[in-house]
Amino acid sequence: MFDACVVGSGPGGVFAAYGLRGRRVLMLDAGLQPPAQPALDGNLYDMRRSAADLDRELIGDDLRGLEHIFTPPASMKLKSPGTAYILDGAERLTPVVSDSFRAVISLAQGGLANAWGAGVYRFTDSDLRGFPVTAAELAPFYDEVGRHMGISGSGDDDLRADFGAEPQLQAPVRLSRNVARIHAKYQARRARFQAAGVRLGHARLAVLTAPHNGRAAYGYRNLEFFQAHDPAIYSPAFTLREMIAAHEITYEPGWIVTRYEETENGVRIHALALDGRRSQVFEARKLLLAAGAINSARIALASSHDFATRLPLSDNPIAVFPLIDLRAIGSPLGVHDAAVAQLNVIVEEAGRTLQGSIYGSTGALRSDLIANFPLPLRSGVAFARACAPALTLLMLFYPEAPRDTNYLQLRPDGALGAAYQWTPDTALERRLCGLWRQLGVVCLPQLIQHPAPGGGIHYAGTLPMAEWPGRYMTYPDGRLHGTRHVYSCDGAVFPSLPAKNLTYTLMALALRTATRLRGELQ
Amino acid sequence: MTGEAQYIHRALFPRQTVPAAVVARYEAARARFFFDDAYAHLVAFLAEHRLDAEAVEYALRLRHGPNGLTRRFQVMLTLCEVRSAYDAAFVQREQAAARAWSGAPWMALRAAWKLGRGMYLMRTHRLDRLLHV
Secondary structure, three states: OEEEEEEOOOHHHHHHHHHOEOEOEEEEEOOEOOOOOOOOOOOHHHHHHHOOEOHHHHOOOOOHHHHHHOOOOOOHHHOOOOOHHHHOOHHHHOOEEOOOOOOOOOOEOOHHHHHOOOEOOOOOOOOOOOOOOOHHHHHHHHHHHHHHHOEEOOOOOOOHHHHOOOOOEEOOOOOOHHHHHHHHHHHHOHHHHHHOOEEEEEOOEOEOOOOEOOEOOOOOOOOOOOOOOOOOEOOHHHHHHHHHHOOOOEEEEOEEEEEEEEOOOOEEEEEEEOOOOOEEEEEEEEEEEOOOHHHHHHHHHHHOOOOOOOEEOEOOOEEEEEEEOHHHOOOOOOOOOOOOOOEEEEEEEOOEEEEEEEEOOOOOOOHHHHOOOOOOHHHHHHHHHHHHHHEEEEEEEOOEOOOOOOEEEEOOOOOEEEEOOOOOOHHHHHHHHHHHHOOOOEOOHHHOEOOOOOOOOOOEOOOOEOOOOOOOOEOOOOEEOOOOOEEEOOHHHOOOEOOOOOHHHHHHHHHHHHHHHHHHOO | OHHHHHHHHHHHOOOOOOOHHHHHHHHHHHHHHHOOOOOHHHHHHHHHOOOOHHHHHHHHHHHHOOOHHHHHHHHHHHHHHOEHHHHHHHOOOOOOHHHHHHHHHHHHHHHHHHHHHHHHHHHHOOHHHHOOO
């Protein structure tokens, strides 16, 4: 019998296992790997000019890179032959049925964090309102996770209080010309923006700008849309491989955990092979669920054969603001600019806090956008070429709290049903457009995009933690109510969802849960 | 089938000859994604009569949103964009602000012309009857 079994290799699972090193740890994981394909080595735009074609690399022998034309992708980062594997098998093996919510689930080793934005923000006590844990209690775990991953950003700009102090912060990612102009305009009008509740600063990212732990610094290669595992952009798969190589865990890929049952001394974990033909039971003294907020909820409901209960579900709704710098139209594209977020924005409004990230427009293929312009396609090609250098994108995340309209429910066929409602705050977005214009860019409310519910891919709150939890809730130490040996170690435990990306906090919470368990398992 | 690839390509890049590799990839994509779709008859008719596919696509897209003809163009655009021969069409490498701004009125006029032409072709050739949608 293992001391602990961790389910899933996403950010929560990996830091749960990391905290349990030294004990007999089993990790059960679907564990899909990137496909074997020609490696991209160099800058995308340099290669696009020097190589005769990048057909196999960007589209794939099997034309995988064209599928998004017929089935809209969950994210433009998940459509190329080198990244589409991240979602492989999920619809078949862990289905979610809904007319109002698009669930994005990964069975890949490292989970959805293989294609994340890499934003890492400490939650403040204000963010943790409703959590039975304080920022001070989480601080040592943030420190350890941050030290391990490596974090870049600015420690002394206007977002310091919002994001917390990192003990070892690398220099921020270099700003592109357009984004540097936005930053300079903000600095010149800082008091006016702050009076309006808006603060702006360098992006805080799990992206290395200097070598760290054997990983290279960010190379501004613009390959994020086409291949996973850039060594500079942290993936939980990196830590997992280190632990496997050091024989610190027993890793069993190829399994989908379906349910558990508690015994006198531990837990029996039922798993199904990916081919659906074999099943196996594993035993451990403790079970740590880290299959993601949706699949951990599925396991909990299936273990109780419960097809009636509706579990709460939260995701950060998004508004995408295109910001156009007219002076940059027709100028050369910054082919060595960053494709990761360059600036972060905080918006405080009516007692709530929204957070955004500002991106350049390099990396993605223009063909993906051209049919969206109200132009004939040949004109669209010319328009995209001339306007891309002038475009930056602000992705603004709204906070979310549990609501009766947003839930998951297990169906007898094993699929999860989901329902979700959300309405954008158009009055706020119009007001923000006016503010963004003061940054020297054109921002039109008509051009704001709202991905459908589920598009935030920040799922949380299905097994929320509370000081005095009820059924399908967790105690402050992560233990699931009504169980003795089952713990939740992913976004499921969030009782509410601040606008900040939850990943850093769920890593810290998972490490905290595992560190406590490690002591118990001596 | 080769004719369709050449026809779609010519509508987008009239001054370039379509590479054989692009034709082969378009054929593979057609077999995989478009086989016997609702727009197959329309595309065959447009290609046979050498009608302005870009104008018809634009008129259809403005009326119904992206459609089977749009998707054929998107496939061709993607297949071309990943080739160095088309880099200049997609990536602004040199300073060309004056050209971009001076080209804006022309772009607006061209859009109006293409829309009118597309609607005219739809009506005179009764292209709606070819769409099984």
